[in-house]
Amino acid sequence: MEYLKRTGQSIEDYRNADPRTQAEIEGRALGYAATIALEAAAAKGAGRLTPERTPDTDGPDYNEGNGPDEGVDQDVSQNANSQVSVDDIPGIGPTPGQGGFADWFNNLSAEEFAAYWGNTKTREKIQRLLRAPGGFHEWAMVSRADKFYSWGFTANDIWSFRTNIKNLTWINPNTGLPGRHGGHGSGAFHNELGRLIDNSKNIGELQSGLISLGHRWGIPNLPSLIRR
Amino acid sequence: MHTIYIGYSPNLSSDEVIQYFDVDPNHDESFSKFEQEFGSNYIAPGDFEVYSPQDYKDFEFNESFFQKLLPFKIDILEIKKIDFMVAKSLFFVKSIEIEILENDDLKLYGPIKIRRFEYENID
Numbered sequence: 001m002e003y004l005k006r007t008g009q010s011i012e013d014y015r016n017a018d019p020r021t022q023a024e025i026e027g028r029a030l031g032y033a034a035t036i037a038l039e040a041a042a043a044k045g046a047g048r049l050t051p052e053r054t055p056d057t058d059g060p061d062y063n064e065g066n067g068p069d070e071g072v073d074q075d076v077s078q079n080a081n082s083q084v085s086v087d088d089i090p091g092i093g094p095t096p097g098q099g100g101f102a103d104w105f106n107n108l109s110a111e112e113f114a115a116y117w118g119n120t121k122t123r124e125k126i127q128r129l130l131r132a133p134g135g136f137h138e139w140a141m142v143s144r145a146d147k148f149y150s151w152g153f154t155a156n157d158i159w160s161f162r163t164n165i166k167n168l169t170w171i172n173p174n175t176g177l178p179g180r181h182g183g184h185g186s187g188a189f190h191n192e193l194g195r196l197i198d199n200s201k202n203i204g205e206l207q208s209g210l211i212s213l214g215h216r217w218g219i220p221n222l223p224s225l226i227r228r
Numbered sequence: 229m230h231t232i233y234i235g236y237s238p239n240l241s242s243d244e245v246i247q248y249f250d251v252d253p254n255h256d257e258s259f260s261k262f263e264q265e266f267g268s269n270y271i272a273p274g275d276f277e278v279y280s281p282q283d284y285k286d287f288e289f290n291e292s293f294f295q296k297l298l299p300f301k302i303d304i305l306e307i308k309k310i311d312f313m314v315a316k317s318l319f320f321v322k323s324i325e326i327e328i329l330e331n332d333d334l335k336l337y338g339p340i341k342i343r344r345f346e347y348e349n350i351d
Binding site for chain 1: 247251253257259260270272274275277296297299345347
């Protein structure tokens with residue numbers, strides 16, 4: 001409600017919107033709430049969203065999205081407990097906000113998360129549900145959800161770092177040509193963002209790196225969450 | 229090595245093709261339209277790029293410009309398979325599993341093996 005008031009929209013506007021627009025409003029509201037929360041946390045000297053979970057940073061190393069094919073079609077699991085199928089995921093909700101996926105994700109133990117993430121099929125299911133309902137770019141890249149999980153991110157934290165893909169345009173620094181999410185430079189951009197996340201030791205480093213990445217790509221509309 | 233397909237749509241805009249590769253909110257398992265229609269594996273953001281002449285009105289959108297937009301080296305003869313006269317949008321997709329190469333919305337050419345994307349191994 002606070003977000004709707006702030007943006008001059010009414011609850012009727014929200015109710016009359018199509019599902020994708022509703023999701024967009026929800027995403028922006030989450031981002032707004034997260035910004036307020038982070039600013040409050042920053043004022044208190046806190047540097048992270050939620051307490052870190054048991055470290056699992058030595059989990060499967062893969063490069064989904066931009067890696068060689070060999071990394072895609074093989075089961076990259078290095079975890080002996082990863083013999084789980086999609087049907088074996090107990091309690092997973094079908095879609096965010098509708099079936100308790102966020103609760104399921106947030107309450108996984110480190111061992112459970114490692115097992116599901118270490119299996120290609122169950123990892124893809126988690127990735128699809130984190131990307132739902134579509135139409136957004138997740139700055140906390142879904143393909144790196146294991147890292148964000150280890151930093152204590154909840155599903156809602158990941159969703160709060162989203163930008164409508166229609167609003168994500170850039171000048172590709174490698175060619176000088178205009179591009180956008182899903183368009184020219186999208187592969188290079190996701191590759192660069194993925195490496196930035198991989199090389200960041202904490203959320204503060206990532207935020208600094210994102211600002212540099214934004215400047216390099218001429219992206220004017222970085223979420224306020226990472227502009228602070 | 230990567231397996232990619234290039235292709236075009238005679239009737240979908242670049243926005244619509246981008247949405248085609250995104251998760252489908254109406255699908256029970258959040259599969260993308262592309263996965264549903266072409267039987268492909270999971271397509272992650274960054275595994276495809278879509279371009280449209282409408283997005284590059286200041287440029288002459290032809291085979292060589294499409295070649296310039298692609299993030300990998302490809303023989304111009306492969307690109308010449310695309311009918312630029314009927315293409316409303318063009319794209320490439322990295323995928324290792326494709327069951328069909330054509331439906332009413334998209335036409336694919338491939339599989340094509342490429343050595344690497346230009347942004348790989350850059351530090």
